Amino acid sequence: MNPSSGLCSHSRLSIALLSGGKPDKICSISAAEVHAIVTTTGGIEEDLIKCLAPTYKGDFSLPGAYLRSKGLNRIGNLLVPNDNYCKFEDWIIPIFDQMLKEQNNENVLWTPSKLIARLGKEINNESSYLYWAYKNNIPVYCPGLTDGSLGDMLYFHSFHNPGLIVDIVQDIRAMNGEAVHANPRKTGMIILGGGLPKQRQYDAQWDVNGAGNVRRKFPRSPPRSACGGVFASIPVDGKKIPVFGAPNRAIPAGIRSDGCKLTS
DSSP, X not given: OBTTTTEEEEEEEOHHHHHHTOHHHHHHHHHTTOOEEEEOHHHHHHHHHHHHSOOEEOOTXXXXXXXXXXXXXXXXXXXXXXXXXXXXXXXXXXXXXXXXXHHHHHOOOBOHHHHHHHHHHHHOOTTOHHHHHHHTTOOEEOTTTTSSHXXXXXXXXXXXXXXXXXXXXXXXHHHHHHHHTOSXXXXXXXXXXXXXXXXXXXXXXXXXXXXXXXXXXXXXXXXXXXXXXXXXXXOTTSXXXXXXXXXXXXXXXXXXXXXXXOOO
């Protein structure tokens, strides 16, 4: 919450930005006046994996079949060895074991955002935006938590040590509640890219008749798709500033230009 303006602001981050690029700038966003972050599963796991093992620069045109034969995976122009995902499994499974103990012994109700906060705490690495989100008490929501290697880890753990429950409904209540209870009732969004996290943000704003400010948007689809109509996520008279460009370049420029201050 921005105490000076009462603006509850959400940021949507993509795997391309988080895997390819500017964790220090994301930390700047987190440390500024972003109240919550919504991202993909890739935006979670790649942040953590990069802290566990190196990711290498490659090229966008490298053929996937050839890379696969060499034990490499391509994310944009980045190359991730298969072994990195093995290290991820070795790191995360004991954390899931401890979370299951706390669920059973302390009645902890785990949600995706609580799980992500725990991972940010456990990684304990200043190059991780999840670490800084944890330190700054900024919730990171991931509506598609199982859609990636993190989902594989949850699947493996269900055989290794079954019983861990992650309740997505409580995160829906929490995120929508931040918009509903914003005081005064003003909300804003920084949206980088599209997909499920974008729609989740839009849905949360629908509960308060739309976000009044969309200060940064790097869309695949223009914001008019969410104005009025069925979703009504952005009011017809709401402030909408579409920016067409590469987020890895435009976001740092935006932070330098206005300090990422979201105002009403």
